[in-house]
Amino acid sequence: MASDRFVRWKKNTKPTKDEVEQVIKDYLGETMTSLKWEGDRFFACLVGKTTAPLKSVADEDLRRILTHRDGEERWMEVWLADDCLDVMTRGMDEYTNNVADGLAKIFARFWQGKLEMEK
16 A cells, blocks of 8 residues: 655745756765656655564564565655655655655745645
């Protein structure tokens, strides 16, 4: 399931594609292993694999749910439209989701956008 963090722009306050790319690079720094532009969005891959932080304390049934995507590559999408930017994760772990939350907050704060988080 996808988690979206929409930043909706006021008129004439949105960043350019180049500015979005630079902010992603500066924010993720050495935690990013690659950044690609495909079609209408950036794909950023992060170091490490997804983790389930509660797997060691959960009962067996919950552990099975928590670890269903454990050990996959960490990544996020940053989709740039005319009226908004969407920092999206698709079934990622707590770490990746929190990193994505922070990135969306930076865009909203600097470009005076309205942040809407849908999880």
